[in-house]
Amino acid sequence: MLKAAGYTNGVLVGSVTPGGPAEKAGIKAEDILVAIDGKPIKDGEELVSKVSEMPIDSKLKVTVDRAGKKLDLMVTVLDREEVFKDDPRFARRRNETPTPEKVEGTPAKFGIMIRPMSETEKDALKLGEGDQRGIYVTKVEEGSFAAEIGLQERDVIISVNRQPVATPEDLRKLQSTLKPGDAVAFRVMRPTPGRQQGAPGYVAFFAAGTLPEGN
Missing domain, CATH: 2.30.42.10 (PDZ domain)
Structure with missing residues (x-):
């Protein structure tokens, strides 16, 4: 990390x-x-x-x-x-199973599918007025780099290697600069279990690892 x-x-x-x-x-x-x-x-x-x-x-x-x-x-x-x-x-480990998303995303070599977030979804992150960071993870491929470092469906990626990510294109540009053996640190916002409808809460953390050969 x-x-x-x-x-x-x-x-x-x-x-x-x-x-x-x-x-x-x-x-x-x-x-x-x-x-x-x-x-x-x-x-x-x-x-x-x-x-x-x-x-x-x-x-x-x-x-x-x-x-x-x-x-x-x-x-x-x-x-x-x-x-x-x-x-x-x-935090204690939680065994909730994420609800699969039906929205198709954009493939990324990290082993995830992503999509843009609406302004309403970004406002719910409470990152601060005018802060437009955040892309939504709709799928994590089994056995992928993303799965190994703990990314999950419904996570929101805020930055990669301390570089802000506001759109899928931002992520594509960042991943194009990376190669096997490089360290990658995602800053992630994850919905908290038990949140009420219309009032989501999030916990922020870092998920990181080294890109494997052949990625």
């Missing part, structure tokens, strides 16, 4: 909880957390471990890479369960 952004260590931020400690500190989605109190962070597990060891209400200096620029931000530590409640790594 981080190789796509030029890193071997660190944590790529998938989403930031509104009103949470990360947002208050100024951390944004797609930032890369590279150090805490000046000490490099290897991965997400090390990040969780370090944060868990700190007393509640203590402050940490978090160094992030934002589009190639290093920033030092002060984060106030809260209860671990609250801080990481939206992190897919700590």
Whole structure:
């Protein structure tokens, strides 16, 4: 995942909880957390471990890479369960079967079928006023690269390798620059189970891997 952004260590931020400690500190989605109190962070597990060891209400200096620029931000530590409640790594596995989509999409070599999203669908993502990112996954081929990294039908792809994706053509242009052995990181919005009709909710995360030979 981080190789796509030029890193071997660190944590790529998938989403930031509104009103949470990360947002208050100024951390944004797609930032890369590279150090805490000046000490490099290897991965997400090390990040969780370090944060868990700190007393509640203590402050940490978090160094992030934002589009190639290093920033030092002060984060106030809260209860671990609250801080990481939206992190897919700590969510319980759900066994819901996605409802198949009948809309035909555009084939992509990642092993997915995609289609454009309507303005109403994009508004439901709540990415921010004027933010038009998002293409809809209508099918994931069994045994494909997309399936191996965990993409599912009804996922919404927001970016690839930190490059925004607003249309199927955007994805085609990005995939044309990739070759076997390249690292690929998708930022994805996934509908949350149990959402009410007309009021969908989404959880953001990264799905990443290395393109296999012969892809």
